[in-house]
Amino acid sequence: MASDPVQSAEDMILLIPGPTPVPGRVLRAQSRRMINHRCPAFHELLQRVTAGLKPCFRTAGDPLLLTASGTGGLEAALVNTLSPGDRVLAVSTGAFGKRFADIAAAYGAEVSRLDVEWGLPGALVLVDAISGLLATALEHDAWGLDVTVAGSQKAFMIPPGLSFVAMSDRAWEASKRARMPRFYFDLEPARTSLAKGENPWTPAVSLVYALDEALAMIAEEGHEAMLARHLRLRDGVRAGCRVLGLEPLAADSCASPAVTALRVPDGLDEPQVRARLRGRYGVEIAGGQGHLKGKIVRIGHLGWVSETNVLQGVALLGQALRDLGRPVDPAAAVAAAEAATRGNA
C-alpha cells in the first residue's frame, strides 16, 4: 500500500452511503459557539429547523428531532406505536431492514419477515427512510405513511448524530395505546417540548446548527432538483461501473438513487479493491454487509455529491482495477458515466 504523507482519511473523495460529505458552509455553521438549549435563541433555531424539515418529509406535521443515529430513530418508530405481542410484517430489502425487524423483536413484537410486496390495509406503515429521504421521492402525507424515519448523515449532508421522525395522526393515536417501554425515545415529550421550541433532553446543539445551514442549502437547490440530481448520479455510477465490469446488484427498474451495490467479479478480492482505491487514489467506497460481505462494493452517491465526484470515482476505480490486473478502460467508463448523467445512457 502506498503511503502518502499528506493524504489523510479526511482528504478522501467520500463515496459511501454515510457519513456523506459535509459542505464547508455546514462544517463552519457547526463550529459556532454553544448556546443555552433553554433560551430564546435556541427556541427560534429549533422552530426554524422543524419548519425546514416539513418539506423534506412532505408533511404538514412537525417532524421530531432526536439526538441519536438512525437506529435510534427506528427504535423510536417502533416503541411509540407498538405493544409487546403485536404482529409486525417486516419487509426487508437489506441489512438495515433486518435491523428494523430485530429492534421490534427485542421489544417483544411478533415479527414475520417477508420478502413479498407489502400492503396490509389497516395496519400502520413504518418506513425506514434513513438513506432514502431527499435522495428519492417520498410523500409522508400523500402516501399515508404513519412513521417515517430519516437520519442526518445521509442526503441531509450533515454529520451523524441526529435522527428525524415524522408521525401521522394515526401514529399519534397508536402511541396512546402503545405499551412498549420507552423513555429517551418517547415522542410524546418531544412533541410537547417542541411547542416551546425545546427538546425534552439536551439536544446535539452543534448538529442543529449544521442542520439549519443544510436545510437552507436544500431549499436553495429545491426538492425536485435535488431528486433529479440523485437520479443523474445514480445513472452515471451504474453506466460507468458497467463498463468497468462491475454489474449492479439491483435491476435498473428498482435502482436506488442513494447507493449502488455492485458485484465484485470472480477473481477480484473486494478488500484489495477498496484498499487500493483508498490508499493510492484517495477514494473511499463501502463494502457489503451480512451475507454479501466480500461479494459486493457499495458506492454512495447521496447528499453533497456532484457529477464531478461521480466521474472522479469512476475514473479512479478504473485505475485501481487496472492496477489489480483487470483489462479495463477507465476513459471509456468515464465517457459512459458522463453520457448517462446527461440522460444519454
Place this chain on the structure above:
Amino acid sequence: MASDPVQSAEDMILLIPGPTPVPGRVLRAQSRRMINHRCPAFHELLQRVTAGLKPCFRTAGDPLLLTASGTGGLEAALVNTLSPGDRVLAVSTGAFGKRFADIAAAYGAEVSRLDVEWGLPGALVLVDAISGLLATALEHDAWGLDVTVAGSQKAFMIPPGLSFVAMSDRAWEASKRARMPRFYFDLEPARTSLAKGENPWTPAVSLVYALDEALAMIAEEGHEAMLARHLRLRDGVRAGCRVLGLEPLAADSCASPAVTALRVPDGLDEPQVRARLRGRYGVEIAGGQGHLKGKIVRIGHLGWVSETNVLQGVALLGQALRDLGRPVDPAAAVAAAEAATRGNA
C-alpha cells in the same frame, strides 16, 4: 430589554450547567471533514478516545461511547442491568435524580424513591455522574461503582450529543441476566464492536473529533489540577454571590464543584434577573427546575470555565441586581470571589 445589534446568543458568557463553553481548538477539531466510520482512521480514533476516557472515569475498563444525550446514557445503565420487577432504590438529590428513577419505572422496575444516605451492600450501584465527572472526584473502580454515566456537554468541554458509560465486571455479569428490552442502548454490541474500533451504529463522528481534542486538553491540565480548579471556581461563585445577597441552596459541606444553586431573595423576580443579565450584560445563567423553578438561579462553573469567567459573572450579576433596585456592591462581591478562588475565603 436592551437590544444590542452585535450581541448574540453565541456571544454570551455561558455560566450554565450545560451545554458548557467549548474551547476554540475543540470547535475547530469538530469541524473536520467526515470520514468513514468503518475505516482504519476511525478505528484508531475510537480506540484513542476510549483510552483517553479511562482516566476520566478512573477505571481500567473500556468506557463505551453512545450517540445520545446523558438521558440516553442513564437509560443504557438501567436497561442493561435490570429486569422488569427488579427493586430499585433511587437516591435523588434533584430533578435529574428523579429522571433516572422515572426511566427505571418506565421499563417496569419497582422503584422506591428515598432521600436518605445510600448504601445497599450487594446491590448494583448505578451512578449518574453526567454533571459531576471531571468536576468532582469519582473513582469508578476504587469505589466499586457498577455503572457510571457521563455526558459530553459538561466538564468534558464538548457539545451535547455523546454519553459515556463505564461498566464493572459485576455490571457485565448482570447484563447477561437483565431482561429489560433494549436495542439502541444495548451495551454488549458496543463492547463487541469496540474491539474492532467501531460502534455498532453510526457514531456522531464530529463529536468524536471534538472528544479527541478535549481529552488532549484534559490530559494537559491533569486530573488533579482540573478537580482543584473546579473547587476554586465553586468557592469564588459562592463567596461572590453571598455578598450579593444570594444564598447558596446547599451547605458548604456538600457544595457541588460543578454548579451552584442560589436562592432568589424575596421581592426579586427570577426570570427578570436572568433576562436583565442576558439582555444587558451578556451572561447566561440557568433557572431552577421542578418545584424550585422561579425560586433559584443556577450558575454553572464546570468544564472550560476560568476564574476570569467567574469574576465576570459575579460582577455582572451584581450590576443586574443593582439595575433591579437591590442595594448591592458588585465590587465587594468581586473582591470576595477573588479572595475565595485564592483560598482566602
